[in-house]
Amino acid sequence: MIRIAAVGDIHMGPDSQGVLRPAFETLPECADLLLLAGDLTRHGTPEEMRVVAREVQDLSVPVVAVLGNHDHHDDRPDEVTAVLRDAGAHVLEGQSTVVESGGARIGVAGTKGFGGGFVGRCAGEFGEPVMKEFVRHSRRCADGLRAALEQLGEEGCDARIALTHYSPVADTLAGEPLEIYPFLGSYLLAEAIDTAGADLAVHGHAHAGTEHGMTSGGVRVRNVAQPVIGRAFHVYHLPVREPAATGAATQRAFSELT
Numbered sequence: 001m002i003r004i005a006a007v008g009d010i011h012m013g014p015d016s017q018g019v020l021r022p023a024f025e026t027l028p029e030c031a032d033l034l035l036l037a038g039d040l041t042r043h044g045t046p047e048e049m050r051v052v053a054r055e056v057q058d059l060s061v062p063v064v065a066v067l068g069n070h071d072h073h074d075d076r077p078d079e080v081t082a083v084l085r086d087a088g089a090h091v092l093e094g095q096s097t098v099v100e101s102g103g104a105r106i107g108v109a110g111t112k113g114f115g116g117g118f119v120g121r122c123a124g125e126f127g128e129p130v131m132k133e134f135v136r137h138s139r140r141c142a143d144g145l146r147a148a149l150e151q152l153g154e155e156g157c158d159a160r161i162a163l164t165h166y167s168p169v170a171d172t173l174a175g176e177p178l179e180i181y182p183f184l185g186s187y188l189l190a191e192a193i194d195t196a197g198a199d200l201a202v203h204g205h206a207h208a209g210t211e212h213g214m215t216s217g218g219v220r221v222r223n224v225a226q227p228v229i230g231r232a233f234h235v236y237h238l239p240v241r242e243p244a245a246t247g248a249a250t251q252r253a254f255s256e257l258t
Helices: 046-056 077-086 129-153 178-183 187-196 247-252
Strands: 002-007 033-037 063-066 095-101 104-111 159-164 200-203 212-214 220-223 234-238
Touching (some): 002 200, 033 159, 033 200, 104 129, 129 159, 129 187, 159 187
Parallel strands (some): 159 200, 200 220
């Protein structure tokens, strides 16, 4: 069994140094890797990301992260990414990585993602240039996620995980005002996940949302924003993929630690 620890929206700053480190140091006892689903800082400054970096540096499990909208606020995403990578984390944007833990090869494909809404009530690539660019940015993020997942599919991973900040489905937004759903996620992310295949999708961003959801293709989706899960991280269990197993068989074997 592969054990996936995940949390997002930790929004760290100078006054929160050391808050999560004691919990993170217990990870080797319960998890094979840690996923960080964006909004790691409050305003996206390198100083704030250095606080996050000290929380995760030299952990005994691999750390894989994506940035969130807060991490872009100061318009220095390359700098904050470099800070986190210097601490040993894998930071993904339209990329994938394979980590080995407990004899298993775990593939993670990641993107921040973006908004746009969901089928039946979504933004269209029509009208003013700024509206077209809004939708095109969301599409580029989804295309990067799909390509990264497809690459993992060629690498013989024991499990594939889609890691985003914005939500791929409306299910995990339940509890948020309907009016802001288009700014919390996009169906394009779910299309990418279903097209390329994954065993689990993890996101953050929706603080008042719901933990559990599913794509139309049957991939489990989990909202791990810290205000939703109410803890330092949550752990999900995935079976090691059998050589001849289909995606459906893997999904049927999915279980969680609650």
